[in-house]
Amino acid sequence: MKTLKIPEATIIRLSVYSRLLDYLHKNGVMIVSSGEIARGVDGSPAQVRKDLAYFGEFGTRGVGYNVKDLNEQVKKILGLMHKWKVIIVGAGNLGSALIHFKGFKERGFNIQAIFDNDQNKVGQKIGDVPVYDILELEEHVKTKEIEIAIVAIPARHAQEVVDILVNSGIKAILNFAPCVISVPRHIELRSVDLTVNMEILTFNLVVNKR
């Protein structure tokens, strides 16, 4: 199979398209055009078609796209045809907030456990997710075959925990600690950096005043 390189921006947009398609499908819309998708995601029709064209032909000329079929195809592209086993490391404020975030389950991410080193939290539940001792992290990931870990701990311990995750055979990590993290090439890593996001805003505020 030929896998030409796909721009990350395309993947981001596909994810947003898919959420719109979810919404349209839920509301009984059967057919949608690239123009309607574009309006729904604040993009251009050409961009929508080009993004889809990386992966095949999903529409009918003169008609548009079947909402249900297209959504299934897009979800398949995004790797959402099966549920993913997810854990969260860090039962602090952010970890707890992420447990309660509805969006994960809606999109097929099952949060199965949360890990912390605070013995007051270990053995409790947050929502309906059990809190385990972080000492059990490596073994748990291995035996339960966890695929994705969300790291929600302070920056000074993040690399250390990531190393444990890497050793335990995790496949992907979403990191919220505001620091640079290193992982071997075969592991997927993304960082959500809140202060960086804030600073992009302030940069734009300042330059736009010039």
Add this chain to the structure above:
Amino acid sequence: MKTLKIPEATIIRLSVYSRLLDYLHKNGVMIVSSGEIARGVDGSPAQVRKDLAYFGEFGTRGVGYNVKDLNEQVKKILGLMHKWKVIIVGAGNLGSALIHFKGFKERGFNIQAIFDNDQNKVGQKIGDVPVYDILELEEHVKTKEIEIAIVAIPARHAQEVVDILVNSGIKAILNFAPCVISVPRHIELRSVDLTVNMEILTFNLVVNKR
């Protein structure tokens, strides 16, 4: 002043450089080279120099960069020479977590208030930040001259709240609601979309297996 367009990727990197420079400065490091910065942020020396070159000459050939001076310059570029007045809308799990996140204050973002429509929360404090009724949002932003709002509420009400913020004269918005938000051109908007980030991971997991 000439303001040629700056890639957003450059701004993201500058923000990361600055955090590294904070760290180096705190540890008494006086001089740093583009190569050392690159190692610290997992990038290339040429990229570091090019990013900085958009804004001027900050180093000394044959020597490197003065850590303190460069950090001041970079922070100035990022608009961090003064503190920013920030509010959070939504006192749910995520809003509360963001209140407790240390990184904001460290980088000059002062969270002054949090707004919610839950009357049980109104009048309370989260950390040391007071919770106000969301009905007071518009007036508060106007009179206190709040510059940045963080939106941490469910997607179905996000656009509605953003419209209030826009009317009240907010300058920038960081949105955590998983949906597409529209604002007038003169307002800065960024969205942190957790499921999109997860789906970039799963996409990469799936394609890398091929």
Add this chain to the structure above:
DNA sequence: TCTGATATGTTATAATTAGTACAAAGTACA
């Protein structure tokens, strides 16, 4: 003061991504 070593700033080149235009394919209806 001259020479070698080092690190920046900049120019040139390559790669990537987005935008435009249009041909191809389908629909509707006289």
Add this chain to the structure above:
DNA sequence: TGTACTTTGTACTAATTATAACATATCAGA
């Protein structure tokens, strides 16, 4: 069946961004 209309998929063009190479400036030591 044929014609006008719609919407996709793609080839082409333009713009953006990253990479590499190099010229310039500084320092240290003889």
